Amino acid sequence: MLEFEGAFADGQTAVLRPVRLLVGAQTISLMGLDGAPIETWPFSRLTLAEEVYPGQPARIINSERRGASIRISEPEAIAEICRRIPRLRSRNLSGWKPSSRFVFWLSTMVATIALLLLGVPRLADVGARLVPTDWAQALGQEIVETMPGTACEGEAGGQALHELTLRLANQVSLPVTLEVQVRDSDGINAFAAPGGQIVVLSGLLDNAESPEELAGVLAHEIGHVVERHPMRGLLRQVGLTLVVAAVVGDVSTLATLAADFGKQIAVMSYSRDDEAAADDIAIDILNSSNIRGDGLVDFFERLQGATLSDYVPHLELLESHPGVEERLVKIRERVTGQGDAMSAAAWQSLRAICQ
């Protein structure tokens, strides 16, 4: 039998009564200072009212006695009572040094976040492969509809585009059927959305000086489609946003996530590896279809030589395509094609596709 001193709050008035506590095998007996018995509390009903930190008095409550509590201040008493009553142990933190708990949980959190951040790209990879083609296509089509401008319907231009696309696509094995469209918007840009959906903005058509440039850009986007970069990039973005939102506890972010897909695709910044991979495929496509690679070279040279102010309204292209110099070097080295991308007439009608 162990005896301690403590205080008893009966929950009827605010008075705290000094008591003697006898800790038995299964119960705590409360007695007045004179030894008169007050109550008996069975271990099975007891819990600590809140977590007990070093230097803090412990409050023991009884599920059968609403409002009443035993208070113990002596650290040794607290440790001993918690030792004898296993149910109390989980909330007894008084044996731990605050700094060691802090270090432990901090490292756990850092490790967890690192794991999540590292794991998201892996999961995105797997996910991109597993998503059924028609889902990806449906998603891609939805995303394309949110992009600037409207789809251009010029028949002759559409035909020229279609032929060029087929010619390029036949050089590689694609996981999905391509659907290329031109949208009327001033941006000098082209995007690949999931499900083989490629969008070329009319600004790019206007800015291009030859159909070989378009062929190069198109081949590059096809490269992204072959490697499933758009879906992967989207899943990655979503995954990371989910992690951050969950950490911050912002439930509303999850709800607005879906609305953002279009924007994600528009400002998708692929890694250098991804861009290099797309470049490689583009070069192969151009070479196999015997299209002059100087179009692509010209296009990149113009990109590289442009000052920020030239392109400020079209900053997106610059931002999402880093390392232009090294890519230029590689492209120059490897292109071997000699032929045209399309006839001059076809190019004219393609440039007019949005009229």
Next chain:
Amino acid sequence: MHPDGNQDGTARLTQHGKTTEFFTIWIVNILLKAVTLGIYHFWAKTRVRRYLWSQTEYDGERFEYHGRGLELFYGFLLAVTMIFSLGLALTLIMKLFGETIPWLPVALFALLYPTFVVLGGMGIYGARRYTLSRTALRGIRFSQSGSPLRYGLMTLGHGLLMVLTLSLYLPVMRERLRHYRINNSSYGSEEFSYDGRARDLYPRFLLCLLLSLPTLGLSWLWFWAYEYRYVAEHTYLGKLRFRSDVSALGILWLGFSNFLVLALTLGLAFPWVLLRTVRFICAHLETQGTLDYQRIAQVEAPEPKVGEGLVEALDMGSI
């Protein structure tokens, strides 16, 4: 420890919270929120309150927080359901009568704003009622009576007068709402009372109003500090009186340094900032007089079964 009542004289709030411990709680909360996609938020909030309450000591005893995360969660679900139903009802009304009554959309929209003001007021009052009912000292619970709806309507009414008087009505509005809140609060069987009057605050208020432009708004700190001290002085719990020595400069320094720290740490130091603010409040509040603990009895008042949901649903919550 004074089992039967504190001696005549002053007693202060002692804050025992440690930054390391609080940071640990915060980190665990973040981890669990991440794993549960944010649902843990209600349990996290409860945990933080339980720590802050149990580290605050008054007259030898620490405060107690009995709230449970589940209660807050249910309250949130209820509030969200209610707001959702409201939205649904509005949409239905629009669909059914939108054609026949041309001024309906405008009318409904005009009703929306006051409705949210009332809901906001109800949320604040309901939140306070829940938090007080789950707070205890020496085993005796606090409570708050009164009606959240009434409080919400008061907020709307006084708010309108505020707008009409270009905010000259502000002290009166704050006083009326404060009266309702404090006079409906009790500690067990002992009731809080408040006898402040708006007219006492007007000289300082008008002065601060005049000075607000030259001081770029800093004169308001002066008013708030004065108001806080005034409210403390005019609040009573039985024979217990309250005092505060908070100063505008103190608040300014606290707010400014907190802001700096948060900015420099990109918000990571929030737990420290929070604890520091709590310490500040505790350090600048004291009581005078005695409480007869024998006379303070537990009152079996009806307690709210679930937590305050509106505050979370309307995204107004903090601690």
